[in-house]
Amino acid sequence: MTLLAVNNLTKYYGKTLAVNNISFEFESGRCVALIGPNGAGKTTTLQMLAGLLKPTEGTIQFQQDNKKDDIRSLIGYLPQFPAFYPWMTGREFLIYSGKLSKIPASEVEKRADKLLERVGISEAKNRRISTYSGGMKQRLGIAQAIIHRPKLLMLDEPVSALDPLGRREVLTLMEELKNDLTILFSTHILSDADEVSDELLLLHQGEIVEAGPMDELRTKYQTTTIELSFENNLEAYVAKLEQLSSVVKTSVDKNIVHVTVDSIEEARQEILTNALEEKWPLTDFSVNRASLEDMFMKAVNG
Amino acid sequence: MEWITLFNKEMLEHWRNFKWIWVPLVLILLAIMDPITTYYLPVILENVGGLPEGAMFEIPELLPVEALMMSLAQLSSLGVLVIVLMSMGTIAGERKSGVAELILVKPIRYLNYITAKWSALLLIVWVSLTLALSTSWYYINLLFGELSFTDLLLTIFFYGLWFSFVITLVIFFSVISRSPGLVAAFTIITTIAMSIITSLFGKHLTWSPSNMSGHIEYAIVSQELTKDLMMTGLITLILIGILIVGAQQIFIRKEQIN
């Protein structure tokens, strides 16, 4: 079931085009990463979805049971640099957020305490937020975004400002939340997206340059290279390789032969058969997997 | 329910940052300072010296209502400055710090967000003003002669409307600007401009809120609730209403961030 459908969303700041006519949709239960370099329009897109910015053009449709419901009650949102009331305690802020999200007064305290436990800051819950570390604030930020059990959780660069330890904690938390919620998060760090998301939206200069499920994109952008190294006689084997039907072309770089092929499966079969029969002095055989970086570069450069 | 939640948060904040203590105290000081120093001026002058031997410095006897006007004059200058500075960050500061971004994505009505903050500030201002003018009234009765309790109530009520108008201006400009400093500057400039325009076109602007103190004085002297005072109060109330609705309309149309 489609949870969110975005059509032709465009945003101008004055004359600057920040988001250019993007459309996408995803189903509930997914974890979607909005990837792009800084300035690609990620934050603007999320802020439009959260209702903080008005789109210049385009529509945003949430799947909702009752059309009259305030869309904001269906989403949880954590901005890139969340600010709190420093004079409140973490627990007070969470309860305040919960009340504003229309959680019944009888339930809100219980839920807040449970949630503080879950995000791992319950031992600091009665301390003022001004004493919290960056990682603790981020976890409090996630807690305030999910206390009303939204259908969609939106996180803007949830880990990029954190140290390695805080980053690991937040990624683990996201991994857990994935089971109960639909998550849309932005990041410019590809390995983070790789780790937790099922689906990618690649944003570049305000446009979506590629989108789809992680596995599909992997297959699509899979580089078709095999790398070989030999103990000796490199040139002779390069010549032999070039005669194989599955090989498109070869190149040599520092004693490693890069073999471009059409189909990994066919080429692997053919090369390894030959190598066995002719007793090639192979020292290395590897199939190059596409990294997200490669995928991104390819998508951006066309 | 939602409004109460927002309002309670404001009250807690004003309590935690001691506004509930220092704003009343400062207004009390401002209100009693001039009547007391005036009363003791002859004594002070005598002791500080500077007056030649035998020279008597005659200070005309001050009427109670004149002493009260001294209190209002201080409240109208420094008092306005204090209440503007203490309230300038209430919305602008939240938008500047970014915490508004967390609050405004919650399913709340913007009108509630604005009026809860406005009401919390008004409550502080009204309580502080009541304490300040009551203290001043006490001193005036002690030092200058009788001023009736009704006169005190009338002064609190109508002067409170003027302070409410100032707070409403702060709220209005907070919606327009994200900088607390600018909000304070706009508000002060507006009140100064209003009083200049009122004095320039006095004949046509009898009911300008800037004339509130003058009408209060006249009402106390003449011992009747004058039409001018009531109309000025009414005009002030109407302006407050327009500003609050205007603030909400701008808030809805304006983007909440950036």
Place this chain on the structure above:
Amino acid sequence: MELLNQIDWAVIAPIIVIDLILIIVALVDLFRRGETNGPKWIWLLVILLISLLGPVVYFIFGRRQQ
């Protein structure tokens, strides 16, 4: 000092009490606060040395709005 005798202390005492309360509250806030606008010791001097106005200036400008 003739001045001291001529002044009715019942009139002046409340002003002194208000000033003291302002100073104490400002000091409590100053010591509880993590960070201020500018160095803390300057605010300490402002609060203690500038009568009446010092604490007020601290309340309005001393506290950082985060």
